[in-house]
Amino acid sequence: MAKHKHKHYTSSSIRITAVGDGGVGKTFMLVRYATKEIPLGYEPTVFDNHHCTINYGGHEYDAVLVDTAGQEGFEKLRNLSYPNTDCFLLCFAVDTRDSFLNLSYVWIKDIRKVNKTAKVLVIATKSDLKEESLEVGITEQDVLGMVKSIKADGYLECSAVTKEGIDHVFREAVRVVVEKPKRRRCTVL
Ligand SMILES: Nc1nc2c(ncn2[C@@H]2O[C@H](COP(=O)(O)OP(=O)(O)OP(=O)(O)O)[C@@H](O)[C@H]2O)c(=O)[nH]1
Numbered sequence: 708m709a710k711h712k713h714k715h716y717t718s719s720s721i722r723i724t725a726v727g728d729g730g731v732g733k734t735f736m737l738v739r740y741a742t743k744e745i746p747l748g749y750e751p752t753v754f755d756n757h758h759c760t761i762n763y764g765g766h767e768y769d770a771v772l773v774d775t776a777g778q779e780g781f782e783k784l785r786n787l788s789y790p791n792t793d794c795f796l797l798c799f800a801v802d803t804r805d806s807f808l809n810l811s812y813v814w815i816k817d818i819r820k821v822n823k824t825a826k827v828l829v830i831a832t833k834s835d836l837k838e839e840s841l842e843v844g845i846t847e848q849d850v851l852g853m854v855k856s857i858k859a860d861g862y863l864e865c866s867a868v869t870k871e872g873i874d875h876v877f878r879e880a881v882r883v884v885v886e887k888p889k890r891r892r893c894t895v896l
Contacts, residue, residue, distance in 0.1 A: 727798030729777035
């Protein structure tokens with residue numbers, strides 16, 4: 708397989724893995740990016756690994772998009788996906804407070820047990836429902852505080868329904884993997 712060479716990064720493909728509570732929209736986000744279609748019904752299980760190329764900075768990078776199942780009982784399956792991941796997309800839905808809280812309580816710990824070095828982007832999914840995030844008590848200050856406390860490499864919002872922000876999520880995932888950070892600090896995007 709052709710190798711990418713970009714500044715500080717050389718690899719055969721970039722593995723991007725979505726994690727977060729069941730129902731936050733991980734599968735929808737991945738399917739929307741990979742196929743440009745909005746998936747129809749609720750998909751409780753996982754989307755097959757999807758191989759694609761992502762353009763960043765004038766280079767084409769091979770990437771593998773990996774879905775995980777957020778429900779309890781799928782721990783073993785999730786742990787298989789974690790070790791080779793280059794960038795985790797830690798997803799919460801803007802209309803579900805528990806999914807937001809669980810990024811700190813559950814998901815960052817879950818991935819760091821297995822993978823201490825991968826990049827982490829916090830993704831607020833279902834951004835078309837953003838008005839509801841205030842009703843459920845998730846403020847921008849809360850989100851930025853959490854992003855900092857879990858030492859994430861960035862924060863983005865997207866909607867699989869409107870497609871807003873979807874392409875940006877995957878470009879940023881490549882960027883944080885291939886670009887060497889100038890300083891060791893959290894970047895809020
Ligand atoms: N309004 C809105 N609803 C969405 C969006 N993305 C997903 N949904 C809804 O959320 C439901 C769950 O989405 P999934 O993508 O299956 O969630 P998941 O995180 O993969 O769930 P698990 O597979 O259980 O871990 C879908 O059936 C959609 O109805 C979005 O961007 N906006």
